Amino acid sequence: MTHSLHRRGGEADLKNDYVLLVTAASGINHVGSKDKLRQVLEEVWKIGPTNIGSNETGTILSGVDIEEIRANLMDIPRVRCNFASKEKIRQAIERLLELDLGMSVTVSGPTMDILELCKEYGIKPHSVNFSLDIWGKKKKLPPEEALELLTMCGHSLISKILVEETVTKVREGKMSPAKAAIKIGHPCVCGIYNPDRAQAILARVAPHNEDSGGEGL
Amino acid sequence: MLIDKEKCIGCGICVPYCPTGAISMSDKKATIDQVLCVECGNCIRPRVVRCSPQAIYEPYEQIKGTPREVRRYFSDPATVHGVTGVPGRGTEEVKTNDVTGRVCRGEVGIAIEMGRPCIGTTFAEVEKLTKALAPYGIEYEEGNPLTHLLEDRAKGVFKEVYKSESVLSAIVEFTVKLEHMAEILETIKGTAKELDTAFSLDLICCFEEDGSVPALPELERLGMKPRANAKVNLGMGRPYKIVREA
Numbered sequence: 001m002t003h004s005l006h007r008r009g010g011e012a013d014l015k016n017d018y019v020l021l022v023t024a025a026s027g028i029n030h031v032g033s034k035d036k037l038r039q040v041l042e043e044v045w046k047i048g049p050t051n052i053g054s055n056e057t058g059t060i061l062s063g064v065d066i067e068e069i070r071a072n073l074m075d076i077p078r079v080r081c082n083f084a085s086k087e088k089i090r091q092a093i094e095r096l097l098e099l100d101l102g103m104s105v106t107v108s109g110p111t112m113d114i115l116e117l118c119k120e121y122g123i124k125p126h127s128v129n130f131s132l133d134i135w136g137k138k139k140k141l142p143p144e145e146a147l148e149l150l151t152m153c154g155h156s157l158i159s160k161i162l163v164e165e166t167v168t169k170v171r172e173g174k175m176s177p178a179k180a181a182i183k184i185g186h187p188c189v190c191g192i193y194n195p196d197r198a199q200a201i202l203a204r205v206a207p208h209n210e211d212s213g214g215e216g217l
Numbered sequence: 218m219l220i221d222k223e224k225c226i227g228c229g230i231c232v233p234y235c236p237t238g239a240i241s242m243s244d245k246k247a248t249i250d251q252v253l254c255v256e257c258g259n260c261i262r263p264r265v266v267r268c269s270p271q272a273i274y275e276p277y278e279q280i281k282g283t284p285r286e287v288r289r290y291f292s293d294p295a296t297v298h299g300v301t302g303v304p305g306r307g308t309e310e311v312k313t314n315d316v317t318g319r320v321c322r323g324e325v326g327i328a329i330e331m332g333r334p335c336i337g338t339t340f341a342e343v344e345k346l347t348k349a350l351a352p353y354g355i356e357y358e359e360g361n362p363l364t365h366l367l368e369d370r371a372k373g374v375f376k377e378v379y380k381s382e383s384v385l386s387a388i389v390e391f392t393v394k395l396e397h398m399a400e401i402l403e404t405i406k407g408t409a410k411e412l413d414t415a416f417s418l419d420l421i422c423c424f425e426e427d428g429s430v431p432a433l434p435e436l437e438r439l440g441m442k443p444r445a446n447a448k449v450n451l452g453m454g455r456p457y458k459i460v461r462e463a
Contacts, residue, residue: 001307001388003294004448006334006417011445025313025454026360055295062264078312096453104313104454111447115428118451126452126459127320127423128430129311129328130443135406136415140336147334155294155305156335156385157259159236186265187234190294 003154004080004108004192006131008147011110013200018089018109019192020044022079022096025104030076036101037077041070043099044081047091052081053191061185061195069191084196090117097121145205149198153188162187170206177202218260220247224272231266231273234259236385237337247272255337255384256280257292284378290362291384298362307388308360311421311450318458319358319421325398325432326421329405332386333417340366341380342414343387347373349408350389353401358390392421399435406441423459 004019022040024033045052045066053059056072083089089107096105107114111128118125134141141147142160149163150156166184169175175183181198227245234240239253240260249260260266260273280286290298291306309317310328320326329346332338343363351373357364368376393401398420405418420443422432436442 001305001330001386002310002328002419002448003305005419005446006330006444007446008334014446017446019448021312023309023312025309025316028313028316029455058262058264064264093451100453102453102455104315105451106312106448107451108448109446111443111445111449114447114449118449123451123453124428125424126315126450126454126457127311127421128450129326129448130420130422130436131447132402132418132420132436132441133444134334134415134417135409136412137336138415141415142335151334154333156236156333156337157257157294158335159234159238159259160335161235161238162233165233187236187259187262189262189265
């Protein structure tokens with residue numbers, strides 16, 4: 001599924017939010033791909049992702065280390081991570097081009113910026129998955145500011161209640177935006193949630209008053 | 218998921234983590250509403266919900282082989298559906314499109330992600346859309362677990378036993394010729410008004426040799442201009458496929 005697509009937020013806000021997925025195709029080139037994906041993990045880790053994880057282990061935000069993620073790659077392996085700047089995703093693309101492993105690479109983020117990077121590196125992108133927005137009974141949706149956080153987990157594992165409670169704690173000065181951003185990100189097990197962006201969203205929607213309380217949780 | 222009442226210490230730490238709001242406190246113990254629970258597994262992941270007495274458990278043997286089992290495949294990304302062998306709720310879609318050629322030039326891939334974001338859906342709701350799409354003779358993706366719950370694919374009718382099952386999201390996924398895109402998207406737009414849930418809509422297109430995307434002008438005409446952020450397949454996979462062989 002397109003768990004990295006459909007992130008909500010303004011264009012300026014989405015500028016620092018890139019999801020990199022490196023995937024072996026089931027039944028076509030997945031046999032023998034584990035070592036290649038392990039190599040990818042090592043290389044992207046050196047660049048400094050803001051998050052990385054796997055469905056099998058969880059994410060670095062929830063206390064998993066890269067070795068555990070590496071050791072638990074599935075037979076049809078995938079690498080999933082988030083970079084919070086265009087410069088870092090540029091480095092990742094450059095390294096993947098050098099490695100030339102024959103695995104599929106997708107980048108989710110601002111379309112024009114991704115295409116600009118492709119042009120810069122002489123990459124002819126194959127295809128694109130566009131988000132044609134949300135339809136149906138939209139009145140059932142949470143407020144847009146909550147959606148900005150909730151849609152960073154495309155599997156819908158982050159709960160509205162967790163976001164509401166955590167935002168309230170930040171607003172009341174019981175928790176810092178940094179801690180709240182990590183706490184909200186724990187349920188996103190595959191590692192594409194962007195805690196840096198979440199912190200910026202929280203600082204905007206629930207300004208933290210340093211004098212009004214402790215760090216709480 | 219179920220709570221072992223003997224082990225539960227009533228701390229309530231699990232309550233806010235449930236994406237469907239199924240967990241509540243009663244008589245100083247956590248309790249899970251089995252109608253609302255979609256078996257997503259959030260509450261039993263020790264690094265998510267730090268339930269020290271490990272009072273929450275999945276009674277998998279009880280639900281295995283029952284209609285309820287489908288909840289986990291459409292809600293828990295860590296599960297792998299027995300038929301498709303692919304983790305998650307859909308196919309690898311654009312992730313490996315450079316290798317699979319699931320969508321080639323002259324075609325578009327459409328995915329209707331029912332229940333997303335964060336509302337959820339039943340298969341009865343999904344059926345409203347698949348029935349509306351029936352006149353187009355769509356061939357649904359074999360690699361998507363949803364396809365295997367259909368009783369009559371041509372009519373878009375689901376097996377009765379699954380219709381009331383609730384899941385976090387379910388993806389109606391198929392590929393059609395570009396010339397059929399507009400009428401199908403219009404039908405989807407029209408049916409959206411009849412739904413009791415929301416959906417996120419995806420459209421996969423291949424780039425032409427000159428970098429253009431032929432579907433874009435038509436999308437603009439339909440008032441369905443893509444949002445500013447997308448998912449781009451860089452074309453690094455091998456073997457490479459972008460043209461459908463006759």
